[in-house]
Amino acid sequence: MARTADPHRRQSILDAAHSVFARKGYAATGIADVAGELGIGHGTVYRYFQNKRDVAAAVLDRALERIAAVVTAEDATATRSLAEYRAQVERIGHRLYELFAADRALGRLVFHDLGAVDDDLRERLHAAHETFAEYTAAYLRNGVAKGFLRADLDVDTTARVVNGMIFEGAAQVTRTDDPRPLRDRWIRAVVALMFDGIAQHGELGRSEHGPG
Amino acid sequence: MARTADPHRRQSILDAAHSVFARKGYAATGIADVAGELGIGHGTVYRYFQNKRDVAAAVLDRALERIAAVVTAEDATATRSLAEYRAQVERIGHRLYELFAADRALGRLVFHDLGAVDDDLRERLHAAHETFAEYTAAYLRNGVAKGFLRADLDVDTTARVVNGMIFEGAAQVTRTDDPRPLRDRWIRAVVALMFDGIAQHGELGRSEHGPG
Amino acid sequence: MARTADPHRRQSILDAAHSVFARKGYAATGIADVAGELGIGHGTVYRYFQNKRDVAAAVLDRALERIAAVVTAEDATATRSLAEYRAQVERIGHRLYELFAADRALGRLVFHDLGAVDDDLRERLHAAHETFAEYTAAYLRNGVAKGFLRADLDVDTTARVVNGMIFEGAAQVTRTDDPRPLRDRWIRAVVALMFDGIAQHGELGRSEHGPG
Amino acid sequence: MARTADPHRRQSILDAAHSVFARKGYAATGIADVAGELGIGHGTVYRYFQNKRDVAAAVLDRALERIAAVVTAEDATATRSLAEYRAQVERIGHRLYELFAADRALGRLVFHDLGAVDDDLRERLHAAHETFAEYTAAYLRNGVAKGFLRADLDVDTTARVVNGMIFEGAAQVTRTDDPRPLRDRWIRAVVALMFDGIAQHGELGRSEHGPG
DNA sequence: AATGAATGAGCATTCATTCAT
DNA sequence: TATGAATGAATGCTCATTCAT
Numbered sequence: 001m002a003r004t005a006d007p008h009r010r011q012s013i014l015d016a017a018h019s020v021f022a023r024k025g026y027a028a029t030g031i032a033d034v035a036g037e038l039g040i041g042h043g044t045v046y047r048y049f050q051n052k053r054d055v056a057a058a059v060l061d062r063a064l065e066r067i068a069a070v071v072t073a074e075d076a077t078a079t080r081s082l083a084e085y086r087a088q089v090e091r092i093g094h095r096l097y098e099l100f101a102a103d104r105a106l107g108r109l110v111f112h113d114l115g116a117v118d119d120d121l122r123e124r125l126h127a128a129h130e131t132f133a134e135y136t137a138a139y140l141r142n143g144v145a146k147g148f149l150r151a152d153l154d155v156d157t158t159a160r161v162v163n164g165m166i167f168e169g170a171a172q173v174t175r176t177d178d179p180r181p182l183r184d185r186w187i188r189a190v191v192a193l194m195f196d197g198i199a200q201h202g203e204l205g206r207s208e209h210g211p212g
Numbered sequence: 213m214a215r216t217a218d219p220h221r222r223q224s225i226l227d228a229a230h231s232v233f234a235r236k237g238y239a240a241t242g243i244a245d246v247a248g249e250l251g252i253g254h255g256t257v258y259r260y261f262q263n264k265r266d267v268a269a270a271v272l273d274r275a276l277e278r279i280a281a282v283v284t285a286e287d288a289t290a291t292r293s294l295a296e297y298r299a300q301v302e303r304i305g306h307r308l309y310e311l312f313a314a315d316r317a318l319g320r321l322v323f324h325d326l327g328a329v330d331d332d333l334r335e336r337l338h339a340a341h342e343t344f345a346e347y348t349a350a351y352l353r354n355g356v357a358k359g360f361l362r363a364d365l366d367v368d369t370t371a372r373v374v375n376g377m378i379f380e381g382a383a384q385v386t387r388t389d390d391p392r393p394l395r396d397r398w399i400r401a402v403v404a405l406m407f408d409g410i411a412q413h414g415e416l417g418r419s420e421h422g423p424g
Numbered sequence: 425m426a427r428t429a430d431p432h433r434r435q436s437i438l439d440a441a442h443s444v445f446a447r448k449g450y451a452a453t454g455i456a457d458v459a460g461e462l463g464i465g466h467g468t469v470y471r472y473f474q475n476k477r478d479v480a481a482a483v484l485d486r487a488l489e490r491i492a493a494v495v496t497a498e499d500a501t502a503t504r505s506l507a508e509y510r511a512q513v514e515r516i517g518h519r520l521y522e523l524f525a526a527d528r529a530l531g532r533l534v535f536h537d538l539g540a541v542d543d544d545l546r547e548r549l550h551a552a553h554e555t556f557a558e559y560t561a562a563y564l565r566n567g568v569a570k571g572f573l574r575a576d577l578d579v580d581t582t583a584r585v586v587n588g589m590i591f592e593g594a595a596q597v598t599r600t601d602d603p604r605p606l607r608d609r610w611i612r613a614v615v616a617l618m619f620d621g622i623a624q625h626g627e628l629g630r631s632e633h634g635p636g
Numbered sequence: 637m638a639r640t641a642d643p644h645r646r647q648s649i650l651d652a653a654h655s656v657f658a659r660k661g662y663a664a665t666g667i668a669d670v671a672g673e674l675g676i677g678h679g680t681v682y683r684y685f686q687n688k689r690d691v692a693a694a695v696l697d698r699a700l701e702r703i704a705a706v707v708t709a710e711d712a713t714a715t716r717s718l719a720e721y722r723a724q725v726e727r728i729g730h731r732l733y734e735l736f737a738a739d740r741a742l743g744r745l746v747f748h749d750l751g752a753v754d755d756d757l758r759e760r761l762h763a764a765h766e767t768f769a770e771y772t773a774a775y776l777r778n779g780v781a782k783g784f785l786r787a788d789l790d791v792d793t794t795a796r797v798v799n800g801m802i803f804e805g806a807a808q809v810t811r812t813d814d815p816r817p818l819r820d821r822w823i824r825a826v827v828a829l830m831f832d833g834i835a836q837h838g839e840l841g842r843s844e845h846g847p848g
Numbered sequence: 849a850a851t852g853a854a855t856g857a858g859c860a861t862t863c864a865t866t867c868a869t
Numbered sequence: 870t871a872t873g874a875a876t877g878a879a880t881g882c883t884c885a886t887t888c889a890t
Contacts, residue, residue: 006874025328027239030859041876043862052860082411116237116328126387140410150412157394157401158410164380165373172372175338182369189369197409198352198370199294200362218849242884244852253851255887264885430870449752451663454863465872467866476864506835540661540752550811564834574836581818581825582834584808585801592800599762606793613793621833622776622785622794623718642853666880677855679883688881 010048012038014062017055022105026056026113053117060114060121063106064128070095076138082148085139086195090187093166097183100170107174111167133160165190222260224250226274229267234317238268238325265329272326272333275318276340282307288350294360297351298407302399305378309395312382319386323379345372377402434472436462438486441479446529450480450537477541484538484545487530488552494519500562506572509563510619514611517590521607524594531598535591557584589614646684648674650698653691658741662692662749689753696750696757699742700764706731712774718784721775722831726823729802733819736806743810747803769796801826 016037020029031052035042049055074092079085100107115125137159143149169186173179192198228249232241243264247254261267286304291297312319327337349371355361381398385391404410440461444453455476459466473479498516503509524531539549561583567573593610597603616622652673656665667688671678685691710728715721736743751761773795779785805822809815828834 009874025330027328028330031861032859042860043876043878044874046861047874112327112334115324116239118237118240122324143410148412149410150408153410154397154401154404157397158405160380160384161377161398161401161405164378165376168372168376168380185366185369186373189366189373192366193370193373193406194410196362198355198361198365198406200360243886244884254885255851255853256849258886259849449754451752452754455865456863466864467872467874468870470865471870536751536758539748540663542661542664546748567834572836573834574832577834578821578825578828581821582829584804585822585825585829588801588804589797590800592796592804596796609790609793610797613790613797616790617794617797618829618834620786622779622789622830624784624786645853667882668880678881679855679857680853682882683853 009044013045013048013055014059018059018063018105018109021056021059021113022108026117031055053121056114056117057121057124059109060124063110063114064124066099066106067096067110068128068131070099071132071135074139076135077142079139079142080146080148082143082195085143085148086191088139089194090191093169093187093190094183096166096170097173097179097186100173101179101183104174107170111171111174129160129163132163136160136162162190162194165193221256225257225260225267226271229271230275230317230321233268233271233325234320238329243267265333268326268329269333269336271321272336275322275326276336278311278318279308279322280340280343282311283344283347286351288347289354291351291354292358292360294355294407297355297360298403300351301406302403305381305399305402306395308378308382309385309391309398312385313391313395316386319382323383323386341372341375344375348372348374374402374406377405433468437469437472437479438483441483442487442529442533445480445483445537446532450541455479477545480538480541481545481548483533484548487534487538488548490523490530491520491534492552492555494523495556495559498563500559501566503563503566504570504572506567506619509567509572510615512563513618514615517593517611517614518607520590520594521597521603521610524597525603525607528598531594535595535598553584553587556587560584560586586614586618589617645680649681649684649691650695653695654699654741654745657692657695657749658744662753667691689757692750692753693757693760695745696760699746699750700760702735702742703732703746704764704767706735707768707771710775712771713778715775715778716782716784718779718831721779721784722827724775725830726827729805729823729826730819732802732806733809733815733822736809737815737819740810743806747807747810765796765799768799772796772798798826798830801829 013034017029017034020033020037024033031045032042034055035045045055049058070092073095074088079088110125115122133156137155140149140153140155140159140162144151144153144155169183169190172186173183176182225246229241229246232245232249236245242254243257244254246267247257257267261270283304285307286300291300322337327334345368349367352361352365352367352371352374356363356365356367381395381402384398385395388394437458441453441458444457444461448457454466455469456466458479459469469479473482494516497519498512503512534549539546557580561579564573564577564579564583564586568575568577568579593607593614596610597607600606649670653665653670656669656673660669667681668678670691671681681691685694706728709731710724715724746761751758769792773791776785776789776791776795776798780787780789780791805819805826808822809819812818
C-alpha cells in the first residue's frame with residue numbers, strides 16, 4: 001500500500017519531516033505538522049510511509065547516507081605520506097563540517113532526536129558509527145602499512161577516538177550560530193592534536209602506565 | 213503543593229526514573245511505570261515533581277552532577293609536568309569509564325534520551341558540555357602556563373576536542389556488553405594520541421595548510 | 425454519473441463483494457478489497473454504486489432474491505393432500521439447503537453481516553422475512569382450505585414458526601463444515617415434527633393452557 | 637490495568653453500551669457515545685475494558701447469560717408426561733418472550749449486531765446456540781426415556797429445530813412494537829405444532845420419503 | 849501524606865469518497 | 870470509461886495530570 005509512485009513526493013515529505021523533526025523534536029511533531037509544512041493532506045503521508053516511525057527511519061537513513069557520502073569520498077589507500085594523510089583529514093573535516101553547517105537540522109536529528117525514537121533507530125545509528133569507524137580504521141591501517149604511522153597503533157580503537165573528535169566537532173557546529181569560525185579552529189585543533197601532539201617540544205610525556 | 217518533605221522518597225523516585233527511562237526511553241515511559249517500579253501510587257510522584265518533564269530534568273541534572281564529580285575531582289593546577297598530566301588524564305579516564313561501566317543507564321540517558329526531551333533539557337546538556345570543556349581547558353591552560361604544553365595550543369578548542377574523545381569512549385562503553393577491555397584500550401589510545409601522536413618517529417606531518 | 429453501462433461488470437463487483445463481505449465481514453472490508461479481488465481500480469466501483477453501503481444493499485437484495493427464487497418455485501395452491509404438502513416441504517427444504525450449502529457466504533451475509541450494516545438493510549431483511557412468511561402462509565392456507573390441515577391453525581403465526589425452523593437449519597448449514605448430512609437430518613426432523621409430531625402414539629399432550 | 641475496582645461502574649458501562657449498541661449499531665457507536673450516555677469521561681471506559689471490542693464481548697456475554705438463565709431455570713428431567721412437558725415448554729416460552737419483550741435491545745444485540753463484530757463474537761454466539769441446543773436436547777431425551785416422546789426422535793436435530801422456532805419468535809418480538817399479543821400467538825403456535833401437529837385429524841401425511 | 853479513579857486533550861491512523869488525468 | 874493519488878472526517882486509544890478520599 002505504501003511505497004507508491006511519485007518519488008518526488010516521497011522526497012519532499014522526507015525534506016519536510018527532516019526540517020520539522022529537527023525544529024520541534026520527533027515526539028512533539030505530528031504527522032499533520034509534516035503534511036502542513038507541504039500543504040498536503042496528512043493522509044497523503046500514509047501513502048508513502050507506513051507510519052510516523054517509518055518516516056523517522058527514512059529521514060535518519062537519508063541523513064546517515066549524506067554523512068557517509070562525505071566520509072567515503074576519499075580513498076583510504078591513496079595516501080603515501082603523513083603530509084598527504086594530514087591533508088586528507090583536513091579535507092574530510094572541511095566537507096563534514098560544511099555539511100553540518102549547511103544543514104543545522106542534520107546534527108540535531110543525528111545527534112539527538114532520531115536516536116531516541118526507539119531501539120531500532122538507535123541501533124541504526126550505532127551501526128552507522130561502526131561503519132564510519134571502519135572507514136577511519138582503513139585510513140589508519142594504510143598509514144601503518146605505508147610506514148608513516150606508528151607500528152604499534154591500536155588502529156580500531158584510535159579510529160573511534162578520531163571519529164569522536166570529528167563528530168563532537170560536528171555536534172558543536174550544529175549548536176553554534178555562526179559555525180564557520182568554529183569549524184576552522186576545530187579542524188586545526190584536531191589535526192594539530194593528531195599530527196603535532198599537544199606536548200611542548202622536548203618535553204617527555206610517557207608515563208609509567210603508558211603504552212609499553 | 214509538591215516540592216515536599218521526604219528527600220529519601222524523592223531520591224528513590226529519581227532512581228526508578230533513571231532506570232526506567234534508560235530501559236524504555238523517555239517517551240515510552242509513563243509516570244505509572246516509574247511509580248510501579250517503586251510500588252507506590254503514581255499520584256505520589258506528583259507530590260515530589262511538577263510533571264513528567266520535571267522528573268526527567270532532575271534525572272538529567274543528577275546524572276550530569278555525577279559526571280561532573282569525576283571531572284572536577286582532580287586539581288587542574290596541580291600538575292607540573294607532562295608526565296603528571298598524562299597520569300592525570302589516565303586517572304580521570306579510568307574513573308569516568310568506571311562510572312559509565314557501573315551504570316549503563318547513565319550513558320543512554322545522557323547521550324540519547326534526555327537530550328531529546330525538549331529544548332530546555334538539550335540546553336542543559338549543552339551547558340554541561342561547556343562546563344566540562346572549561347574544566348579541560350583549565351588543565352590545558354595550566355600546562356601551557358607551566359610550559360609543558362605547546363604555547364600555541366588553541367586551548368578552548370582543544371579542550372572540546374579532548375572531551376569529544378573522552379565522551380565518545382563513554383558512549384562506546386555504554387553500548388558494549390563487557391566494557392572493561394574496551395575501557396583500557398580506549399584510554400590507552402586517547403593518551404597515546406595526545407602524548408605520543410600517531411606519527412611514526414621521524415615522519416613529518418606538517419601540511420602546507422597546517423597551523424603556521 | 426454512475427448507474428452506468430456494463431451490467432456484467434456490475435455483477436462481477438457484486439460477486440466479489442458477496443465473497444469478501446462474507447469472508448472478512450462488512451465493516452472490516454474496504455472498497456479497495458472488493459476492487460482488489462477483481463483486479464480493478466477501486467474508483468471504478470463508484471461508477472457502478474453510490475457508495476459502500478449501496479454495494480451491500482445490492483448484495484443483500486441479490487442474496488434475498490436467490491432465496492426467494494427457491495421459496496417461490498413451488499405452487500402454493502397445487503397440493504391437494506397432506507402427503508403432497510409433505511413432499512413439497514421436503515422439496516423446498518432440499519433446494520434451500522442446497523443453496524446455502526453451495527454458497528457458504530450466503531448464510532453469513534443474510535444471517536449475520538448485512539443485517540448489521542444499518543437500519544435500512546435490517547429493514548429489508550425484515551421485509552424479506554415477511555415475504556417468505558406470506559409464501560409459507562399461502563401453503564398453509566391452501567391446506568386448510570383443502571381440508572388436510574387443521575381448521576383452527578393460526579396460519580400467519582405458524583408460517584413464521586415453520587420458517588424459523590427452516591432458516592435456523594440454513595444457519596446451521598452455513599456454520600457446518602460438511603453440511604450434507606446435517607441437511608438431511610434437518611429436513612427429516614422438521615418434516616417429522618410438522619407431520620408426525622413429537623409425541624408417542626397414544627400419549628395425550630393437550631395441556632390445560634393449550635389452544636382451546 | 638483494566639478489570640479494576642468498582643463493579644457498579646463496570647455494570648453501568650455495560651448497561652449503557654447495551655443500550656447504545658442496540659440503538660445505533662456497534663459500528664456506528666463510538667466509545668464516546670457510551671461514555672456520554674453515562675455522563676462520564678470516555679477515558680474512564682478504558683479503565684474497565686481493554687477496548688471497544690472488549691465492551692461488546694462483555695455485553696454479549698451478559699446478554700447470553702440472561703437468556704441462559706431462563707433456559708436453564710427448568711429441570712429437564714422433572715417432567716413425567718407429555719402434558720407436563722407441554723406446560724414446561726409454555727413456561728419457558730413465556731419467560732423468554734417476556735425477557736425479549738422487556739428489553740428490545742437484547743434481541744437486536746443477539747440476533748443482529750454483536751454477531752457481526754468479529755469472528756470471535758460470532759463464535760461465542762454459535763457456542764451459546766450449541767449450549768441452548770443441548771439443554772433442549774436434554775428435555776427431549778428425558779421425554780424419550782420416560783416414554784412420552786417418540787422413540788425414533790432425532791433428539792439432537794429436533795432440539796435445534798425447536799430452538800429455531802423459539803428464537804425466531806424472540807426475533808419477531810424484538811421487531812414488533814406491541815409484542816405481547818404476538819408472544820401469546822407464537823407460543824400457542826409452537827406448542828400446537830409440537831404437540832398437536834398441523835394435520836387435520838384422520839389425514840395421513842407420511843410421504844414416501846419420510847422417516848422409515 | 850499517599851492514593852488511584854477519573855478525566856479529556858491530543859494524536860496516529862484508516863478508509864470512503866472525489867476527481868484530474 | 871477507468872484509474873488511483875489525494876484528501877480529511879472520524880475515531881480508537883493513551884497517558885499526563887488532577888483531586889476527592
